[in-house]
Amino acid sequence: MQTEQSYSLRLLQWMMAASLALPVALFGVASTISYFSTHDTADEQIERTLDVAHEHALKVFETIDRSLSEINEIIRGIPDQGIISREPALHFRLKQLADSLPQLKSVWIFDARGHALVNSLASPPPVVDFSDRNYFKAHIDRDIGIFIGDTLTPRVPYQGAAFFSVSRRRLTDDGSFAGVIQASVLPEYFENFYARIGRDPGSFFALGLTNGTVLVRFPAIDRDLNLVGQKVTANPRTGLMTVTSPADGIERRVGYRRLSEYPVYVSAGLETSAIRARWLTTISQHLIFGVPATALLFLLLAMALRRTQRLHAEAARRMEAEEALKHGQRLEALGQLTGGVAHDFNNLLTVIRSSVDLLQRPNLSAERRQRYVDAISNTVDRAAKLTAQLLAFARRQTLKPELFDVGKCVEGLRDMIGTLTGSPIEIVMRLPEEPCFIYTDASQFETALINMAVNARDAMNGEGRLTIDVNAVAAVPGPAVQPKTQHGFVAVSVQDTGVGIPQERFERIFEPFFTTKEVGQGTGLGLSQVFGFTKQSGGEVIVASEVGKGSTFTLYLPRVPGIERSQRLHSDESPPLGGDGMSVLVVEDNIEVGRFAADALTELGYATTLVDNAMDALAELTRDASAFDVVFSDVMMPDMTGLDLAQEIRRRQFDVPIVLTSGYSHMLSQSGAYGFELLQKPYSADQLSRILQKIGRGRKVSDSAAE
The missing domain is CATH 3.40.50.2300 (Response regulator)
Incomplete structure (x- = not known):
């Protein structure tokens, strides 16, 4: 009982610990999975956004490149004086081009000295030397195709927003340097586009050259920013990386991709803090439901533990009271047992003592002397039987087990049982056709069977039917703990048609010296011998009774396989x-x-x-x-x-x-x-x-x- 209680308490304690540890473990696993899932989702979002930004930038630069090529074809083969003579018409044409493309601030045609021949801003253009600009110097020595330069500010007298240039060499028939055609591109055009597609918190976009110089950045900062630098050398076309900006110190997850045929990278990304914020938002949603549920489960288990502890404490107090009651009952039973043994042995000793005293008297006839000697011998036999019954009840007698067929043994006792019960009682025996072997003390088995028969006779007041039934069964019926056996049991039932046993006496019928018979009619040890013998033989005894209809005592003894041996010799x-x-x-x-x-x-x-x-x-x-x-x-x-x-x-x-x-x-x-x-x-x-x-x-x- 105490082991079961301690086990149940430990189980509840483990369940309480598990109610915290398991959700924490599951939360840890879910958090880890969610962390990687959130980052994977962020990477996928960055890739999709990068696709949009790359496609947009590629179209912008292709449009500018195509526009510059068209201008070059228009003025191809025309000398500088011819261009100057046509300046108003060309100015109008360049202005139309700049107005039609919102990414352009202006378009220029320069001569070989760096002076503007035509532009989209002023007609005629002021005389200003632009030969020191990088977009001009890059084309002097050779034809490099499209050149994209750094961000510049307008030179006086021109004003307005900063720009970066896209330029190409003016082509001549002999291949000599004739000047440059240049388009000024507005960074704010890209910034506005990036603002529209990058509405998520922590979004980031950049447009930069292959040398790491940033042309456009969203969100904008005051300092120049070399974002990509040398980190793209491993994957020069496209990639995904985590970098910390030297300009603002913010760590970002950035995807980059180079524009085909152009020395430009487009970058899109998210701040890692924004990605973590998404992850924390997801986790907090789990916590909103998980924490109250875990707390409720823990509270319920704590209440169950406290209630179980109270119940166990109450059970312990009840058990102590029951043990005290049982102890008192045991003392009472021991007193009854001691009194019964003393009473019976005093009677036996009285017979022995009286016989000894009479044997000491002179002039005893041989007949009387023999009678007294026989009385002493018979009394000793009765005392031995009494002690054997006591030991049987205590399951302490030494059994002499042997293999025998229960059916033949019971059949052999038919006449003896008939003599004991008397002719008014009908004896019915139902014996199995096949042998039912058991391995136990045959004499003790016979004694037990006779004790049950005598008990049945007394219950029927000397008249009725006594039925003895022997059969093989697989198990002992009922919820009791089953004795261990491999071959089932042999059930020996003794049924009478007597008065039955009241329910309140069921718990005492096997107690030694307990009897409902009149004084001198029985010792009260018969059924105790049956109980002790059956238990010591590894079996079980079950009693069924109904008041007014009779009782059935059934012995379940372990069945064993075997071959019948020769009949026992009675050495006596x-x-x-x-x-x-x-x-x-x-x-x-x-x-x-x-x-x-x-x-x-x-x-x-x-x-x-x-x-x-x-x-x-x-x-x-x-x-x-x-x-x-x-x-x-x-x-x-x-x-x-x-x-x-x-x-x-x-x-x-x-x-x-x-x-x-x-x-x-x-x-x-x-x-x-x-x-x-x-x-x-x-x-x-x-x-x-x-x-x-x-x-x-x-x-x-x-x-x-x-x-």
């Missing part, structure tokens, strides 16, 4: 034999019992040697084991028991048989006699002589065979 029926000079080593610590055994054996013609302990017996055997034909030893002795002595004799291989005797031995009741012959106390001289002759004859036969 064989006549006693003389000793014929057989030498017996008697080992008995009780000197009076030992002297009786030695004197009785001497009277019967045995040669006896009496010792009072096992060590002296071993010394005698060590001196000359061949001097003894048999060893007769008590079991219960100090220091070394008779069973230990027998095992030591067997270990030393002394060629002498052993007979053990005991009134009661815990070892023998638990484990049997270990293959040694056993004589139960009290015994008569004739019984002792018979078992010694049995052992002695067996030894003589073996010795003769050896010769």
